[in-house]
Amino acid sequence: MDTSQTYSLFMATDVACRILGVDPQVMLDTAGLGALPYGQTEMRGTAQQYFDCWNTMEVLSPRPDYVPHLGVAISRGPVIPVFFTLSCAPDMETGLMRLAQFKSLLGPTLMRVFWEGGQLRVEFDSVDARVPMPPSLGALQLVVAVEHMRGAAAHLICPVAAGFDGTEEERRMIAGHLGIMPERSHAAYVAFSPDDAKRRFISENPALWADIEADLRLQLVAQNDRWPMADRVRGALVDLMPAGRTGAEDVALALDISRSTLQRRLRAEGTSYQDVLDSTRRDIAIRYLTKTTLRADAIAQVLGYRDANSFSRSFRRWTGQAPVAFREDQARPVRRHGDTA
Known part of the structure; x- marks a missing residue:
């Protein structure tokens, strides 16, 4: 070993x-x-x-x-x-x-x-x-x-x-x-x-599992430099965010590269560290809001925010809605043309 x-x-x-x-x-x-x-x-x-x-x-x-x-x-x-x-x-x-x-x-x-x-x-x-x-x-x-x-x-x-x-x-x-x-x-x-x-779990959630599995596999391969840098950063962030560590320096250290190398390779892929951080947070936030009953403050913690208010401000910037309002809209049945109230 x-x-x-x-x-x-x-x-x-x-x-x-x-x-x-x-x-x-x-x-x-x-x-x-x-x-x-x-x-x-x-x-x-x-x-x-x-x-x-x-x-x-x-x-x-x-x-x-x-x-x-x-x-x-x-x-x-x-x-x-x-x-x-x-x-x-x-x-x-x-x-x-x-x-x-x-x-x-x-x-x-x-x-x-x-x-x-x-x-x-x-x-x-x-x-x-x-x-x-x-x-x-x-x-x-x-x-x-x-x-x-x-x-x-x-x-x-x-x-x-x-x-x-x-x-x-x-x-x-x-x-x-x-x-x-x-x-x-x-x-x-x-x-x-x-x-x-073989006892059935009441918490079974196959839709959430499909997304979680993809994130966890990214964490496992984050150290593999043959993967695109954006994917490696996302995998590292899934690991780091719950500890409140979301800076480019944190991710660079986790990937065993310099911050300048991290930023240079992301630019070569047509993106930036902030873009990857925002997209990772947005995707995970939407997933938890639509596929779980986690409270906004718990989601904020997973995403590495200081508090729920900071998370809410970011979420409004991404979607135009507060997290609770977004969850309620997504849970509301879609009314088809011709349906009556």
């Missing part, structure tokens, strides 16, 4: 720290990563640095129930596009298979989904056997997976088996939430019954 490969630290610095009430800069300093420019550019780290962040948050967390609290909050809290792989799916098995394709967008963890002994088994592990995943992060993966399944199915799904490499105390910490006592095992895993694996 290429140990220089890096991963977004968004889930650690922007999501987990906010939920736990931990200062991101204090966490980075404590983990020995204080040189990373938090809040200025896209933050990425190696697998070891990523895991160091999680170990440090466990130490700094003011909550003894750190893992279940964080797992439930992540599942019910901020809009994280990768998790639409689950909520848009028709059932658990399909959703987990989709998530496994894009799991690396959330950090240096592998996700395997397969049938074994009549159960649907999901395993989580480090991308590098030389850099083990912290037990607490393994436990968190289990809580997040179960919580997402319950929300998508609107049913109290309980796994039939689970395990991770934690002490008895650590395993008991999440047993109440899972509904089962995890065993001690090298791989973090959770297994579900066939009935639950």
Whole structure:
């Protein structure tokens, strides 16, 4: 494995720290990563640095129930596009298979989904056997997976088996939430019954999934310089915007090129950074307004705006309407010629 490969630290610095009430800069300093420019550019780290962040948050967390609290909050809290792989799916098995394709967008963890002994088994592990995943992060993966399944199915799904490499105390910490006592095992895993694996999701949304999948694939190929620069920028923005990082410098760093190179290559394609940013935001905003029930302030956060008012001003500039008015117009049935009121 290429140990220089890096991963977004968004889930650690922007999501987990906010939920736990931990200062991101204090966490980075404590983990020995204080040189990373938090809040200025896209933050990425190696697998070891990523895991160091999680170990440090466990130490700094003011909550003894750190893992279940964080797992439930992540599942019910901020809009994280990768998790639409689950909520848009028709059932658990399909959703987990989709998530496994894009799991690396959330950090240096592998996700395997397969049938074994009549159960649907999901395993989580480090991308590098030389850099083990912290037990607490393994436990968190289990809580997040179960919580997402319950929300998508609107049913109290309980796994039939689970395990991770934690002490008895650590395993008991999440047993109440899972509904089962995890065993001690090298791989973090959770297994579900066939009935639950095929249970229909009430959140199924095939129209939204088609768009989300395209965006997530762009994120995966953003590092491939054979793709058009506009597509690479769009893919990077999907990853960066929820963290509020929408500047050309942020994107250039994420793509490992200079800002001048980024701008020059976009000009050669007949566009500009601002045009790509605006079109990406506009397309995603319209998608969420017409295909989901997300509130305007949640959409604003996904798009990297400071607040809903800033988002509303931009949306008016793009469409001539406020977001709520646009959603209402799109939901109104089209009256055909000759119809009567």
